Amino acid sequence: MVVFRLVDENDAKEYLDFFKAVTSESDNLASNIAEVEKLSVDDERSFIKGMNESASFSIAAFDGDRIIGSCDIRIAVRERLKHRAEMGIAVRKEYWGKGVAQSLLEKAIVEAAKRGVLKIQLTVREDNIRAKRLYIKNGFKLVGSDRMLFLIDGKYIDGEIYDLIIKQI
Numbered sequence: 001m002v003v004f005r006l007v008d009e010n011d012a013k014e015y016l017d018f019f020k021a022v023t024s025e026s027d028n029l030a031s032n033i034a035e036v037e038k039l040s041v042d043d044e045r046s047f048i049k050g051m052n053e054s055a056s057f058s059i060a061a062f063d064g065d066r067i068i069g070s071c072d073i074r075i076a077v078r079e080r081l082k083h084r085a086e087m088g089i090a091v092r093k094e095y096w097g098k099g100v101a102q103s104l105l106e107k108a109i110v111e112a113a114k115r116g117v118l119k120i121q122l123t124v125r126e127d128n129i130r131a132k133r134l135y136i137k138n139g140f141k142l143v144g145s146d147r148m149l150f151l152i153d154g155k156y157i158d159g160e161i162y163d164l165i166i167k168q169i
Contacts, residue, residue: 001063002062002068004059004060004104005059007048007060009045009049009052011067012041012042012045012048013041014062014066014067015058015060016036016039016040017066018066018068018090018092020036023036025092026093027150027152028124028128028131054075054077055115055116056073056075057073057075058070058071058073059104059111061100069089069090069095069100069101069104070089070090070104072087072088072089073086074086083117083118084117086120086121089104089122101131102134102137102138109164112166113167118165118166119163119166120140120163120164120166121143121161121162121163122135122163123146123149123159123161124160124162125149126157126158126160132162135164139164141163141164142160142161142162143163144161145160146158147159
C-alpha cells in the first residue's frame with residue numbers, strides 16, 4: 001500500500017536513495033546522477049530541514065519504507081511573491097503509469113493552497129509528453145517557453161512553462 005506524507009529529516013537516507021534512482025532513470029530532471037552521487041545523507045537532511053523551516057515542503061509517496069515518488073513545492077519568501085510556488089515532481093520509473101504522480105500532484109496542490117499559495121509554476125522538457133499530459137489534466141496552462149532549458153550530451157533541449165491558478169482552501 002502506498003502512503004503519502006510530508007517528508008521530514010528522518011527520511012534523508014531514503015530521500016537520497018530515491019533521488020539517486022530517479023536521476024539515473026531519466027533525463028527529465030534538472031540534476032544528473034553525477035551531481036547527485038556527490039551528495040551525502042547529511043546534505044539531504046539539510047535540504048529537507050531547510051524546506052521544512054520555510055513555508056516550502058515535499059510530499060513523498062512511500063511503498064513501505066521506500067520512497068517511490070516526491071513532489072517539492074518551493075514557496076517564494078518575498079512578501080510580494082509568497083502567493084507563488086515552483087513545483088518539481090519525480091517518480092521511480094517502475095511506478096510510472098500507476099497513479100503515483102497524480103496522487104502526489106493532488107496532495108501537493110491541496111497542501112500548497114492551505115499554505116496560502118495561489119499559483120504553482122513549473123518548467124518541463126518540451127518532449128516530456130507524459131508529464132505535460134498530467135499537468136494539463138490537472139488544470140495547468142501553458143504560459144511560455146524556456147529555450148535551452150537543459151544541456152544534455154552536448155544538445156540543448158527547450159522547455160515549456162506551465163502554471164496553475166488555485167483557490168485557497
